[in-house]
Amino acid sequence: MSFTYEEVTKQPLSWELTIQETLIFWNTFKESINLTEHTQFIFIGSGSSFYLSQTAAALFQEITGLTSRAVPASEIFLASSSVLNTHVPTIAFVISRSGKTSEILSAAQYLQKNYRNVQVVGLTCRSSERLTKIVTNAIALDHADEQSVVMTQSFTNMLLALQVVATQIEQREDKLRELKQLPEILSTKLKDFEEFGRVLATKPERDYFVFLGLGKYYGLANEANLKLKEMTQVASDAYNPLEFRHGPISTLTPRSCVVMLNGNEGYSYLSEVAVDVATFGALVVDLSPTEGQRICTATHSLVVDDRLSDWSRTILYMPALQLFAYHKAIALGLDPDKPRNLTQVVVISGT
Ligand code: F1P
Numbered sequence: 001m002s003f004t005y006e007e008v009t010k011q012p013l014s015w016e017l018t019i020q021e022t023l024i025f026w027n028t029f030k031e032s033i034n035l036t037e038h039t040q041f042i043f044i045g046s047g048s049s050f051y052l053s054q055t056a057a058a059l060f061q062e063i064t065g066l067t068s069r070a071v072p073a074s075e076i077f078l079a080s081s082s083v084l085n086t087h088v089p090t091i092a093f094v095i096s097r098s099g100k101t102s103e104i105l106s107a108a109q110y111l112q113k114n115y116r117n118v119q120v121v122g123l124t125c126r127s128s129e130r131l132t133k134i135v136t137n138a139i140a141l142d143h144a145d146e147q148s149v150v151m152t153q154s155f156t157n158m159l160l161a162l163q164v165v166a167t168q169i170e171q172r173e174d175k176l177r178e179l180k181q182l183p184e185i186l187s188t189k190l191k192d193f194e195e196f197g198r199v200l201a202t203k204p205e206r207d208y209f210v211f212l213g214l215g216k217y218y219g220l221a222n223e224a225n226l227k228l229k230e231m232t233q234v235a236s237d238a239y240n241p242l243e244f245r246h247g248p249i250s251t252l253t254p255r256s257c258v259v260m261l262n263g264n265e266g267y268s269y270l271s272e273v274a275v276d277v278a279t280f281g282a283l284v285v286d287l288s289p290t291e292g293q294r295i296c297t298a299t300h301s302l303v304v305d306d307r308l309s310d311w312s313r314t315i316l317y318m319p320a321l322q323l324f325a326y327h328k329a330i331a332l333g334l335d336p337d338k339p340r341n342l343t344q345v346v347v348i349s350g351t
Contacts, residue, residue, distance in 0.1 A: 003147040004231070004336040008322045009194075011153050012187035015315075017143045018157045019180055022164040029137040033091060033119060035169065040088050041068040042118075044076055045095040046103050046346065048151035048226060049158070053095055054219030055314065056162040062216065062311060063166045063175065070219070073103035077110040090118040093162065097146065097154040099129030102348040108134055123161060125154045139165075148337055149344045150230045152322045155223060156315045163312075178312035185305055186319060196302040197323030200285060201331045206257040209234065210248075210282075211321075212241040212273070216314050217261040223318065224259065227325035230339045232332055241266070241273050254281035259324075260295055261317055262288040263310045271295055287317050 041060050043053030053070035061068035071083045073094075084090075092111055096104040099122070108131065111118045122131045122138030125145040132138045144157035160179065167176040186193075209228060213221030218240055225238035239248055241260065252258070258277045262270050274284045278297040286295040290306040304316050329336040 002326075002335070002337045004150060004152060004326055007146050007148055007153045008319055008326060009190060011156055011319055012183040012190070014141075014144045014153050014157050015160055015186065016183040018141055018160050019164055019183075021141060021143070022139055022161040023168070025139040026165055026168050029121075030168065032137065033121070034089060035091075036089050037066075038088055039066055040085065040090050041066060042084075042090060042092045043068070043070045043095060043162070044073050044092060044104070044107050045070075046073045046101050048155045048223055049073075049095040049097060049101075049104070051219045051223040051226060052155050052159045052162075053093075054222065055216050056093070056159055056219075058216035058219070059163055059311060059314065060166050063170050063172060073101070073107040076107035077103075080110070080114070084115060084118070086115065086117060088117065090115070092118050092120050093123055094120055094131065094135065095123045095158055096131055097125045097151055097158070098345045099124035099126040099131035099140075101346055103346075105130055105134065123158050125158070149339050149342050150227060150336070152227075152319075156318050159315050163315075175309070175312060178308050181308065182312070182316065185307065186316060189305065189316075190319065193302065193320035194323045194327075196287075196300070196320050197325075198327045200257075200259075200300055200324050201327035203257070203283070204331070205255055206283060207235065208251070208253070208256040209236040210244065210252075210256065210258045211236070211238040211261065212244055212258060212270070213238070213261040214241050214263070214266050214270070216310075217263060217317070220314070220317050220321070221261055224261075224321035224325070227322055228328060230342060231325045231329040231336045232334060233340055234328065234332075241270050245273055245276065249276065249280065252277065252280045252282040256282035258282050258284055259321075260284065260286045260298070262286050262293065262295055263313075264289055264293060265310065267293055271297075274298065287320060289313060
């Protein structure tokens with residue numbers, strides 16, 4: 001069995017541990033976090049950690065009402081004036097599975113040295129690495145670390161940790177109770193998720209995949225795209241669904257497949273985009289919250305969960321998309337543990 005498969009399928013257990021551990025970490029340093037009604041949140045990462053930042057920012061803003069944004073780590077020290085505000089109290093979550101990606105370490109150090117209005121919180125899966133040494137406060141989820149090059153359980157676990165933090169900041173015990181149901185829901189659904197991914201992966205005539213996600217699903221669409229590219233090098237892209245209609249839809253052919261991450265928001269608009277996609281001959285696939293919200297032109301579907309709110313359900317989409325990329329690699333005779341041209345950690349000497 002591959003590391004990748006093992007790490008994807010052990011997410012029910014690792015999510016359970018993440019909820020427990022995050023509450024413990026947060027309680028040890030929450031008093032030192034200065035929250036005001038003007039606070040803004042910045043989520044910083046590279047690769048998968050940047051894409052989880054995009055979804056985390058959307059989820060944070062939704063629940064706190066405070067401005068939240070995601071920034072690629074390099075832009076913190078290479079384009080700081082275009083991404084940072086010196087006047088507003090800011091909490092920056094600096095996110096890295098390995099805790100030693102060059103840009104992440106540079107970003108954390110740069111913020112601490114140059115921005116007195118910014119409080120830095122580290123989030124990693126390796127407590128022994130440099131990130132936890134250079135920041136005052138960190139959440140370390142060692143149980144969610146990986147041997148694989150590509151990030152799977154570390155992605156969802158770090159995202160879940162940020163959701164747990166958001167529930168604590170806003171004192172939303174209702175949402176924390178929902179998050180606590182996720183491990184059990186995933187455990188009962190994992191077989192269906194795998195079947196969805198396996199069947200989609202074995203449609204050999206498809207040579208181009210597009211992932212569409214709105215709002216909090218946009219980061220997930222980007223991550224699904226990255227997973228497929230990393231594990232298979234198959235051509236793929238990710239877009240906001242309505243933006244896709246403004247030009248990129250011209251790339252579709254009858255050999256394309258469009259995967260829609262469908263939530264309750266914007267459902268009717270997404271359905272209209274799907275009608276156009278089907279008209280141009282591409283296969284429409286959807287992941288939808290409930291049976292009643294399925295995209296009607298979709299010929300391959302996954303009903304993700306009908307119990308939770310959109311906010312809490314978000315990360316449930318990811319294991320199905322990870323299993324799709326995994327099975328696509330297997331179908332193409334590739335080893336998902338050995339993605340082409342990639343290393344587990346990117347170290348750039350210029351930083
Ligand atoms: C993670 C990352 C991965 C990518 C590649 C290089 O960095 O960018 O997303 O798949 O393996 O590293 P980090 O989260 O460890 O900083």
